[in-house]
Amino acid sequence: MARFNKRKSQWSKDKKKTSDGSDRREGYKKIDRNNALFEAYYRAQGLCEDEEEWTAFFDTLRVVLPTTLRITAFRQEAEGLRETMRKASDMHINIPTDSSDEPVTTLPPPTPMPWYPNDLAWTVHSSRAVIKRVPQFKRLHNFLVAESEVGNMTRQEAVSMIPPLLLDVQPHHWVIDMCAAPGSKTTQLIEALHASDPQAPKDAVPSGLILANDANGKRSYMLVHHTRRLQSPALVITNHEAQFFPNIRLSGSGPGPAPILQFDRVLCDVPCSGDGTLRKNEKIWQTWTINDAYGLHALQIRILERGAQLCRVGGRIVYSTCSMNPIENEAVIAQVLRQANGALALVDVSDQLPKLIRRPGLSSWKVMDGQGGVLDSYAPDRPKDKSTPSCYSPSEEEAGRMHLDRCIRIYPHLQDTGAFFVAVLSKVSPMTAADRNGVEEEKVEATEEDVVTTKEGANPTKDKVEITEEESSKASTIIPVKRPAENDQDQPRTREKKTGRGAMPKEEPFIMLDPNQPEIKDITDFYGISPDLPTSQYLVRAEDGTHKTLYFVSPAVKSLLQARDVERLKLINTGTKAFVRNDVKNIDAFPFRIQADGLPLLTPFLGPQRFVDAAFSDVLTLIREANPKFDSLSEPMATKLRAMRAGCVILRLDPAQMNEAGKGLKYPLLMPLWRANVSVNLLISKIEIRALVTRLDLDIEIGEGAKGKGHAKTEEEAKAEEEAKPEESS
Numbered sequence: 001m002a003r004f005n006k007r008k009s010q011w012s013k014d015k016k017k018t019s020d021g022s023d024r025r026e027g028y029k030k031i032d033r034n035n036a037l038f039e040a041y042y043r044a045q046g047l048c049e050d051e052e053e054w055t056a057f058f059d060t061l062r063v064v065l066p067t068t069l070r071i072t073a074f075r076q077e078a079e080g081l082r083e084t085m086r087k088a089s090d091m092h093i094n095i096p097t098d099s100s101d102e103p104v105t106t107l108p109p110p111t112p113m114p115w116y117p118n119d120l121a122w123t124v125h126s127s128r129a130v131i132k133r134v135p136q137f138k139r140l141h142n143f144l145v146a147e148s149e150v151g152n153m154t155r156q157e158a159v160s161m162i163p164p165l166l167l168d169v170q171p172h173h174w175v176i177d178m179c180a181a182p183g184s185k186t187t188q189l190i191e192a193l194h195a196s197d198p199q200a201p202k203d204a205v206p207s208g209l210i211l212a213n214d215a216n217g218k219r220s221y222m223l224v225h226h227t228r229r230l231q232s233p234a235l236v237i238t239n240h241e242a243q244f245f246p247n248i249r250l251s252g253s254g255p256g257p258a259p260i261l262q263f264d265r266v267l268c269d270v271p272c273s274g275d276g277t278l279r280k281n282e283k284i285w286q287t288w289t290i291n292d293a294y295g296l297h298a299l300q301i302r303i304l305e306r307g308a309q310l311c312r313v314g315g316r317i318v319y320s321t322c323s324m325n326p327i328e329n330e331a332v333i334a335q336v337l338r339q340a341n342g343a344l345a346l347v348d349v350s351d352q353l354p355k356l357i358r359r360p361g362l363s364s365w366k367v368m369d370g371q372g373g374v375l376d377s378y379a380p381d382r383p384k385d386k387s388t389p390s391c392y393s394p395s396e397e398e399a400g401r402m403h404l405d406r407c408i409r410i411y412p413h414l415q416d417t418g419a420f421f422v423a424v425l426s427k428v429s430p431m432t433a434a435d436r437n438g439v440e441e442e443k444v445e446a447t448e449e450d451v452v453t454t455k456e457g458a459n460p461t462k463d464k465v466e467i468t469e470e471e472s473s474k475a476s477t478i479i480p481v482k483r484p485a486e487n488d489q490d491q492p493r494t495r496e497k498k499t500g501r502g503a504m505p506k507e508e509p510f511i512m513l514d515p516n517q518p519e520i521k522d523i524t525d526f527y528g529i530s531p532d533l534p535t536s537q538y539l540v541r542a543e544d545g546t547h548k549t550l551y552f553v554s555p556a557v558k559s560l561l562q563a564r565d566v567e568r569l570k571l572i573n574t575g576t577k578a579f580v581r582n583d584v585k586n587i588d589a590f591p592f593r594i595q596a597d598g599l600p601l602l603t604p605f606l607g608p609q610r611f612v613d614a615a616f617s618d619v620l621t622l623i624r625e626a627n628p629k630f631d632s633l634s635e636p637m638a639t640k641l642r643a644m645r646a647g648c649v650i651l652r653l654d655p656a657q658m659n660e661a662g663k664g665l666k667y668p669l670l671m672p673l674w675r676a677n678v679s680v681n682l683l684i685s686k687i688e689i690r691a692l693v694t695r696l697d698l699d700i701e702i703g704e705g706a707k708g709k710g711h712a713k714t715e716e717e718a719k720a721e722e723e724a725k726p727e728e729s730s
């Protein structure tokens with residue numbers, strides 16, 4: 001085992017000094033952060049090297065986590081935000097303490113995470129609760145909240161940022177996030193997909209897609225909420241138990257069988273006991289039991305196994321948990337490698353994220369009963385034994401062959417984080433009929449006899465286990481390579497329980513809009529949209545033509561929605577809201593407004609006719625007042641507005657227009673407006689306005705319009721403008 005890095009550990013020396021004052025131990029006395037069985041269990045696993053390291057390990061586990069965040073890389077705001085954080089790194093915050101010896105505690109300034117590329121991830125060395133409560137943090141807190149709400153930043157645990165980085169997503173990849181909610185890793189995957197592709201023109205829609213799935217209905221909708229801030233047309237959200245994710249036949253145009261949906265990248269961030277999150281979820285100190293892991297082990301194997309089946313040959317799979325338990329980690333990896341019979345291999349990622357301090361995966365571990373008694377091997381008749389054969393360590397020879405040491409373990413004391421486990425796997429040869437679709441006959445090495453169909457709990461020393469028909473409905477299976485691809489039995493021989501769907505709202509259908517619809521031509525003409533933006537990628541959610549919203553989807557999402565078996569997918573959401581219809585009576589307004597969500601996507605394709613250049617004073621007026629009349633705006637803007645047809649207008653503010661107050665603006669500011677007969681109003685939510693005010697460091701009252709304190713307006717205008725507001729602001 002690599003030596004414990006004493007120099008880098010923030011916790012090995014003077015605990016009082018390095019735990020940055022009373023705040024990080026907030027609640028310390030209220031919760032008993034001791035659990036003898038937990039301590040004995042992990043000591044037996046040999047995670048640390050010596051007593052000094054064990055002390056650092058347990059001491060760190062008992063201190064509340066610092067706050068960590070990530071800047072959204074593909075947003076044009078990223079550079080400005082990084083600069084703001086860099087400036088904040090001079091900032092030492094003094095907060096009063098109760099002690100007369102040390103009347104103030106000086107908190108260290110925010111620091112970039114050394115291992116995260118391009119200074120895009122930061123640690124604010126204080127707990128969330130303190131940042132929220134202490135007045136000295138107010139400005140920083142407002143900044144973080146505002147930028148998070150509009151998707152320019154994401155608060156995310158440091159260790160949770162590792163799996164998406166190691167998945168190595170490129171803009172052309174098809175990616176599935178098997179257990180995605182609430183979606184912090186999904187947002188990172190979306191960012192990677194949208195990272196600039198040197199071969200694609202700037203602002204191009206990525207050619208790949210992200211399919212984010214979760215078994216829990218309500219949590220799938222959380223996923224919609226969290227990912228909406230990023231407005232990706234390349235995202236699809238589904239609601240399946242990952243181990244039963246259906247085989248989807250795409251619409252193949254060639255003579256052979258239609259290809260089955262497979263992915264270049266698969267993330268299995270599986271449900272786990274979560275004892276790596278003790279610093280955040282302190283209740284685990286008292287609820288943790290040895291048996292927690294046994295209940296999850298079989299499910300984790302099935303999810304990873306299904307993930308491996310869904311991965312194309314040559315693709316990459318990342319398995320991760322926020323648990324330290326080898327039963328949920330190395331034992332799962334070992335069993336899936338065994339079942340894959342050479343089709344999967346652990347990837348050596350020791351040269352990636354070089355500044356990330358890590359420990360190698362365990363090659364052997366202890367299995368214990370609920371009371372902490374060590375179990376040497378599996379015994380089927382042992383009473384109250386929750387272990388299964390696959391929980392036990394492989395032989396030394398098998399562990400070496402599998403390279404279990406290539407797994408990554410992160411412990412809290414190494415770099416002041418939560419604990420985490422990550423394994424990166426590569427699919428090196430075919431496993432399933434779906435694989436065979438994309439692989440030439442002669443390259444298929446596995447035969448039907450080679451295919452391993454394994455029941456969890458099977459004796460790991462045997463490669464193959466026979467299962468009965470009845471068992472096959474419960475067991476996870478690998479589809480034989482030689483089964484004809486058109487055969488419907490290609491569906492995994494498994495059943496999906498109907499869980500968590502009962503209370504869910506009925507989803508409207510997802511229908512690709514005929515590009516010859518007159519409304520598409522009207523929109524194209526009104527906004528002068530370039531032919532480079534395909535008219536065949538609009539989606540609507542009503543069959544009878546009553547739709548109000550046009551969503552835009554990427555070509556990959558469109559091809560998925562047109563798959564032959566698409567009805568097997570429990571689709572929850574997809575598409576970026578591009579245009580929303582609001583018919584306003586008695587005003588000759590063009591009814592389709594651009595939704596703020598869709599503006600970044602649409603901007604590069606819009607003609608000049610609906611843009612209006614604003615002065616900084618105009619933006620201030622629009623923030624302060626509801627529905628300012630044209631007369632109260634700068635003359636050039638008012639003149640241009642008067643000459644335009646009523647409807648949506650895009651305000652553009654050039655950074656050169658900014659005075660001292662708004663010098664934080666580094667790029668042209670674009671916002672949709674509703675141009676009524678004699679006045680205008682902002683078509684952005686209060687949240688977005690707040691982010692703008694914070695970013696530009698404006699000392700200004702906002703939200704007068706939303707509070708109804710705007711100037712008097714005609715009844716007709718008030719109604720029109722109310723209707724034109726985006727949904728989230730109403």
Ligand SMILES: C[S@@+](CC[C@H](N)C(=O)[O-])C[C@H]1O[C@@H](n2cnc3c(N)ncnc32)[C@H](O)[C@@H]1O
Pocket residue numbers: 160178179180181182183184185186213214215216219240241242243269270271272299303
């Ligand atoms: C560790 S959390 C995922 C965290 C998420 N990847 C993120 O970064 O925000 C595990 C998720 O798995 C979901 N889950 C539980 N059982 C599942 C199953 N059988 N299939 C798919 N998802 C499942 C849970 O609802 C939960 O949202």
